[in-house]
Amino acid sequence: MSAAGLIKTVFFTLITVGFFFIIWVYNPFAHKEVYELPEEAARIVGDPKAALEGRELFKQSCSSCHSVRYDGVYLMSVEAKPEWQKILKTMGKPILETQDGKVKIKGYYLPRDVYEAVALQDLENLKASFGKVPPDLSTIYLARGPGYLYQFIMDPQKVLPGTSMPKLFFPEYDKEAPQKVAKIVAYLRSVSEPSPSEKAKRLVMGVATVGYFILMGFILWFYRKRVLEKMGIS
Ligand code: HEC
Numbered sequence: 001m002s003a004a005g006l007i008k009t010v011f012f013t014l015i016t017v018g019f020f021f022i023i024w025v026y027n028p029f030a031h032k033e034v035y036e037l038p039e040e041a042a043r044i045v046g047d048p049k050a051a052l053e054g055r056e057l058f059k060q061s062c063s064s065c066h067s068v069r070y071d072g073v074y075l076m077s078v079e080a081k082p083e084w085q086k087i088l089k090t091m092g093k094p095i096l097e098t099q100d101g102k103v104k105i106k107g108y109y110l111p112r113d114v115y116e117a118v119a120l121q122d123l124e125n126l127k128a129s130f131g132k133v134p135p136d137l138s139t140i141y142l143a144r145g146p147g148y149l150y151q152f153i154m155d156p157q158k159v160l161p162g163t164s165m166p167k168l169f170f171p172e173y174d175k176e177a178p179q180k181v182a183k184i185v186a187y188l189r190s191v192s193e194p195s196p197s198e199k200a201k202r203l204v205m206g207v208a209t210v211g212y213f214i215l216m217g218f219i220l221w222f223y224r225k226r227v228l229e230k231m232g233i234s
Contacts, residue, residue, distance in 0.1 A: 040178070045189055046186070048190065050182070051186040052187075053183045054188075055073070057187070058184050063075060063076045063079075064077070067115070067119075068188075069109065069138050070109065071107065073107065075119060078122050091111070092110045094107075137188060138192070140192075141191070155167055
């Protein structure tokens with residue numbers, strides 16, 4: 001191999017290794033989590049069973065102000081409307097879940113514009129009371145991460161001074177409060193993440209795609225070599 005070829009090879013190898021090192025091993029540009037997540041809470045956040053309990057807790061404690069549209073959870077006051085079930089069934093798309101091998105309808109996904117038209121008065125009432133519409137929390141986990149959410153729900157003022165979001169959990173009076181908050185974070189995580197079977201499917205697709213490119217690369221490389229040999233160039 002010529003000196004120029006060697007330099008080129010080393011150069012491209014370094015760039016490739018550097019690239020994967022940064023995205024897989026150490027990324028200096030990544031957002032650093034500065035909000036502490038206690039060990040016990042971290043365990044709960046990763047537990048799918050806790051997420052199911054978290055969904056019920058969310059409906060009780062949070063759905064008076066927040067929806068999770070991706071999971072078919074809407075404002076309590078909207079769900080109490082007499083025409084609501086009919087709107088869901090005619091305009092919504094069923095959200096399916098598998099329980100004990102059976103496929104069940106867990107709720108309905110409603111497009112944002114339809115939901116906001118139906119919920120207009122409710123959202124305006126909330127805005128009048130809190131200065132802004134409490135956000136839909138479908139993707140909040142991806143935006144904020146577990147540490148922030150845990151600390152924020154435990155004590156909103158401490159994390160976001162001046163916020164109108166009320167403190168709802170009081171460890172002084174309720175020993176279970178930290179676990180409940182962790183379960184709610186587990187729920188928000190489960191909504192923002194694809195199901196385990198979907199994740200497995202994506203992994204297989206990813207590996208197959210990368211494998212295909214590597215294989216094609218080799219085939220083309222050999223083919224090129226053979227063509228060059230036939231032409232008497234190599
Ligand atoms: C009484 C109404 C009310 C209830 C109940 C309520 N929230 Fe909120 N929440 C708000 C408002 C208002 C905001 C917007 C605050 C802001 O941006 O200052 C908010 C914002 C948030 C945010 C976004 C914070 C951010 O950084 O943008 C999260 C997450 C959140 N709430 C979670 C929850 C959870 C979980 C519950 C149930 C345990 C809950 N909220 C119950 C009113 C409420």
